[in-house]
Amino acid sequence: xxxxxxxxxxxxxxxxxxxxxxxxxxxxxxxxxxxxxxxxxxxxxxxxxxxxxxxxxxxxxxxxxxxxxxxxxxxxxxxxxxxxxxxxxxxxxxxxxxxxxxxxxxxxxxxxxxxxxxxxxxxxxxxxxxxxxxxxxxxxxxxxxxxxxxxxxxxxxxxxxxxxxxxxxxxxxxxxxxxxxxxxxxxxxxxxxxxxxxxxxxxxxxxxxxxxxxxxxxxxxxxxxxxxxxxxxxxxxxxxxxxxxxxxxxxxxxxxxxxxxxxxxxxxxxxxxxxxxxxxxxxxxxxxxxxxxxxxxxxxxxxxxxxxxxxxxxxxxxxxxx
Numbered sequence: 001x002x003x004x005x006x007x008x009x010x011x012x013x014x015x016x017x018x019x020x021x022x023x024x025x026x027x028x029x030x031x032x033x034x035x036x037x038x039x040x041x042x043x044x045x046x047x048x049x050x051x052x053x054x055x056x057x058x059x060x061x062x063x064x065x066x067x068x069x070x071x072x073x074x075x076x077x078x079x080x081x082x083x084x085x086x087x088x089x090x091x092x093x094x095x096x097x098x099x100x101x102x103x104x105x106x107x108x109x110x111x112x113x114x115x116x117x118x119x120x121x122x123x124x125x126x127x128x129x130x131x132x133x134x135x136x137x138x139x140x141x142x143x144x145x146x147x148x149x150x151x152x153x154x155x156x157x158x159x160x161x162x163x164x165x166x167x168x169x170x171x172x173x174x175x176x177x178x179x180x181x182x183x184x185x186x187x188x189x190x191x192x193x194x195x196x197x198x199x200x201x202x203x204x205x206x207x208x209x210x211x212x213x214x215x216x217x218x219x220x221x222x223x224x225x226x227x228x229x230x231x232x233x234x235x236x237x238x239x240x241x242x243x244x245x246x247x248x249x250x251x252x253x254x255x256x257x258x259x260x261x262x263x264x265x266x267x268x269x270x271x272x273x274x275x276x277x278x279x280x281x282x283x284x285x286x287x288x289x290x291x292x293x294x295x296x297x298x299x300x301x302x303x304x305x306x307x308x309x310x311x312x313x314x315x316x317x318x319x320x321x322x
Contacts (some may be wrong), residue, residue, distance in 0.1 A: 003294075003297075005288075014237075015150065015151065015152065016155070017150075017193045018154070018158050018193060019157075019158060019190050019199075020155065020158050020196075020197050021183040022200060023159075023162075024159070024201055025161070025202060026201075027199045028108075029057065031199060031225070032105045032155045033105060034063070034226065035157055035224075036231060037073070037228040037231055038228035038229055038231020038232035038233070039121065039153050039238075040103040041235055042067060042073075044075045045073055047078040047103050047104075047105070048096040048099065048105065049075055050080055050082060050092050050106045052111045053107060055272070058077065061077075065229070072248050078096065080111075082204065083115075084118045085117045086142055086143035087142070088117075089106070090145070090179065092186050093106075094298040096149065096152065096177055097253075101152055102152055103152060104155070105156075106206045107156075108157045108158055109156045109158050109185060109189075110185055112140070112143060112185075113140075116292075117216060119140050122136040122293070123135065128165070139185075147192075147296050148192070149256045151249040152322065158191070159184045160182060160198070161181065161211075162182075162236060163182045163217065164177060164178050166181055183198075190210065194215075195211045195219055197219060203226070204224065206221070206224070210221070214237065215234070215237070218230050219234075232273070245280060246283060248280045252281060255281075262297070266287065266291055272294070
């Protein structure tokens with residue numbers, strides 16, 4: 001089975017994942033909502049907001065104004081409550097996909113890492129003195145895959161705070177060494193995204209942590225509010241690419257995620273698709289080899305992991321017997 005198709009590169013069906021981080025009052029949420037509105041082509045019903053901040057997202061329910069009529073436009077919102085496990089974030093993303101949302105704001109993703117039931121809790125469950133970070137990071141990777149494979153554009157807000165670390169000076173005394181403002185998330189998170197900005201001064205200033213050269217005129221100015229007009233400029237850049245059928249792309253995204261569950265799940269998901277969607281994905285109506293290769297690889301990895309666990313258990317039992 002082939003692992004991918006080699007073809008001529010085209011900027012088609014581009015989907016953006018944009019990160020905004022900053023300290024409280026940095027302007028993350030308002031900026032995210034405005035940016036999403038323009039990116040959704042000024043259609044608030046295509047904007048979704050996943051709120052983990054005790055319904056604070058509703059404070060911005062009146063901020064979107066139709067540029068033609070001057071009327072307030074209402075976006076869609078859903079409240080994610082604890083536990084803030086990666087899987088619950090994934091379920092939330094998929095719920096907004098099914099609702100027909102084109103641009104999703106998640107405020108915030110910090111709970112996925114250190115909130116109740118988040119990755120830190122998952123790692124420390126059972127034995128805090130010997131945390132199982134392999135399990136926690138594995139679940140986090142699945143969350144990242146859901147973000148990056150989604151057919152929606154996604155804007156994630158991340159809390160940030162001043163961090164310090166303990167160091168010893170020349171006299172051997174313990175001192176606090178400032179580390180500057182750091183986002184509350186997995187250490188590589190911001191660099192996995194299409195673009196990442198740090199917000200300052202209530203949204204009036206930004207620091208470009210990672211912005212592609214093509215998007216620097218839109219997201220890399222550094223000063224001045226980022227508005228719905230900038231979202232519309234992003235939409236124009238995306239629309240300059242070859243356009244793909246949203247329903248087909250949603251199905252393709254779901255198949256990518258189903259591959260993690262193995263070949264049987266992939267076969268069932270493929271059969272459940274309408275014939276027209278299967279035909280659009282694969283002209284011969286058969287499940288593409290790239291999906292089957294991925295599902296088979298996950299099955300193989302799962303079998304290998306299970307065998308390794310059995311070997312470890314046998315070794316432990318043998319040691320106890322000795």
